[in-house]
Amino acid sequence: MGTLPGRNVIRMAIATICASLQSSSSNDTVMSAIEAELRTQGWDPRRVAGLERIPPFRPDIDPPNEVTAWAGQLDAAEGVAIATPEYAAGPPGALKNALDWLVGLSTIYRKPVVVVCAGTTGGAFTIEALVRTLSYQGALTVGTLGVEGIRTKLGVDGAVTDPTLLNDLAALAGRLVDGVRADDPERFRLVAPIVRPHGIDPARFGLVT
Ligand SMILES: Cc1cc2nc3c(=O)[nH]c(=O)nc-3n(C[C@H](O)[C@H](O)[C@H](O)COP(=O)(O)O)c2cc1C
Numbered sequence: 001m002g003t004l005p006g007r008n009v010i011r012m013a014i015a016t017i018c019a020s021l022q023s024s025s026s027n028d029t030v031m032s033a034i035e036a037e038l039r040t041q042g043w044d045p046r047r048v049a050g051l052e053r054i055p056p057f058r059p060d061i062d063p064p065n066e067v068t069a070w071a072g073q074l075d076a077a078e079g080v081a082i083a084t085p086e087y088a089a090g091p092p093g094a095l096k097n098a099l100d101w102l103v104g105l106s107t108i109y110r111k112p113v114v115v116v117c118a119g120t121t122g123g124a125f126t127i128e129a130l131v132r133t134l135s136y137q138g139a140l141t142v143g144t145l146g147v148e149g150i151r152t153k154l155g156v157d158g159a160v161t162d163p164t165l166l167n168d169l170a171a172l173a174g175r176l177v178d179g180v181r182a183d184d185p186e187r188f189r190l191v192a193p194i195v196r197p198h199g200i201d202p203a204r205f206g207l208v209t
Pocket of ligand 1: 020086
């Protein structure tokens, strides 16, 4: 597990990120459903805070406090779940910017990650871009899920009601848990079919097969 210098790391099981910054977010709702499933399975999901405070990435300076505070929450986790919208056929700039800061920190290196993109479409461009970015940082993307027409899958209280979506989110949470528990050969089997279609050779992760 990587650590940030000078930080007091409290180990937590699963870090969850919602990459939508708007106050009423369907991805927030989707992540809440994943968190509920993780709790049911005995895990301790913790929502990562502070994405909106991260300044634009600069490789020529040390990470500012806003970045180390954000990255420290990931550093302490065994696995990461990301729920994100798609904007203009790509991931939100705030998320990509935050991930760029992680280059060199090894914060998510060898960590299992799942990605769900809920929006108008299933967010295929966003999932592809994130799988590439996460893979280049050494993270192990073990599951992805695109959710189209998300607003039609929420009830009047805003929670996820669509039974198929609830099943899919539970399965995604299960894949993350499987990834966290797995040894290297099993991690390779989980990650390979996810990353290969996006042009990533799973051999890059150096997992013993
Ligand atoms: C400026 C803008 C661009 C968008 N571009 C896309 C897009 O390329 N693909 C897509 O599926 N949805 C797109 N959407 C729709 C959002 O993904 C959708 O509103 C989603 O629910 C936002 O996530 P949130 O509810 O978690 O904030 C766009 C929305 C906005 C405001």
